[in-house]
């Protein structure tokens with residue numbers, strides 16, 4: 001995807017934008033007509049001529065009508081362009097959001113959440129404003145410049161030439177000043193993203209901050225970043241503030257020349273007073289779009305920075321089912337790892353030539369030191385990442401070739417980090433199966449040993465859990481996440497440290513669940529818990545990236 005391809009975002013708004021441009025063009029035509037009317041008005045007054053056979057009152061009325069029409073057109077075109085801008089922003093941020101959802105887990109591991117949030121808010125905003133508002137102004141602005149020069153040339157060619165000479169001077173000046181904008185505006189956006197990242201991390205770990213009395217340090221971190229943004233903004237504002245007077249200066253010098261040359265022509269009797277007034281009016285008409293060109297250049301620099309970051313995201317290939325050859329049919333839950341090796345970074349292998357078979361309907365426990373690669377192994381099964389070599393088969397089907405949706409439907413994951421969504425318990429249990437009936441949800445909760453505590457709550461299954469389940473205890477969250485996995489009724493269940501926080505009763509319930517209700521399922525448990533080793537059919541140990549079978553404890 002390239003910078004130009006981002007213009008495709010405008011294709012859904014072609015009609016609205018064309019209308020806005022037509023309105024702007026109409027406004028420009030009126031802007032060009034008004035000086036003409038002023039000239040005619042002056043002629044009527046000074047030469048006591050009847051221009052177009054109109055009286056002075058009629059000319060005045062026509063002039064006022066044009067001014068009103070111009071205001072109306074400006075309102076309509078500004079409103080329409082702003083609406084399109086809001087729509088493009090909406091469209092772009094939704095597309096970015098959709099794309100980010102589809103990116104592989106590795107993308108999220110290597111980025112701060114705040115950076116991604118900043119893309120959807122700041123960068124999308126800068127780019128949509130540029131695409132809709134700034135670019136649409138280009139055609140009418142160019143029309144005004146050319147029209148003003150043309151009208152001036154009709155009156156006096158040498159004066160029109162003076163104006164033409166200012167254009168390249170103006171363009172060179174803008175380019176020199178504008179060039180400095182891009183690196184600074186990129187730094188501003190980067191630090192703004194940093195501020196969002198710091199705040200997101202801080203608000204998400206408030207308990208940690210308080211427990212370790214880090215409020216002061218955290219505030220300092222935020223303030224330092226904010227001060228950097230302020231310094232950069234000050235530099236940017238200085239440059240932006242410089243642009244406007246610079247343009248004014250160049251144009252004013254041009255106008256001084258116009259006045260001088262016009263006066264000389266007037267003295268020589270080659271120019272009348274009305275012509276002089278008309279010329280000066282066109283000089284002003286010419287100045288306005290030139291200022292917007294300067295703004296456009298500055299916006300372009302900022303938009304290029306934002307577009308680079310946005311394109312960097314769009315250019316990351318999403319996890320996709322496009323190349324999937326089939327939908328996984330998982331009836332037995334028979335899993336084979338054949339010579340599987342995996343590394344997050346090529347120099348540091350995490351798993352080396354893993355060869356293992358998890359029998360259908362068996363309960364398997366994987367143990368190993370912290371960082372041994374246990375979670376990585378089950379994440380490979382979920383295809384959160386792909387092995388560097390080797391194959392993983394489920395019921396004799398290579399999971400690398402099946403659709404991700406069918407794979408993940410076949411596996412229930414109760415993860416180490418229990419993530420709950422802001423909503424009620426019912427919604428959270430039904431997360432993977434939104435169409436589930438309330439009876440099915442209650443049944444899954446009963447199986448997970450969650451129904452007792454849920455029924456004890458005042459609002460039962462309709463109790464709000466808060467963001468990430470903060471209104472519930474750790475054990476309650478675990479049971480809800482277990483119920484969520486059980487509801488989709490997968491043939492394979494993966495538990496990553498599921499019982500590490502559970503109390504004795506909880507562990508007992510869990511082992512009972514494994515031995516009875518889940519005895520037909522293929523279960524892989526990553527744990528350090530000896531009690532769970534006791535219920536396992538097989539225990540595996542990962543050591544230095546190698547998976548070995550351990551004798552039953």
Ligand SMILES: Nc1ncnc2c1ncn2[C@@H]1O[C@H](COP(=O)(O)OP(=O)(O)OP(=O)(O)O)[C@@H](O)[C@H]1O
Nearest residue numbers: 109344345350368369370371372373374375376377
């Ligand atoms: N996203 C990642 N990017 C880079 N390295 C990672 C990533 N996730 C884990 N690792 C590294 O891979 C190794 C294996 O991690 P893994 O989480 O699989 O271990 P584990 O056996 O589950 O550990 P624990 O028992 O502590 O949960 C560790 O050295 C870890 O630092």
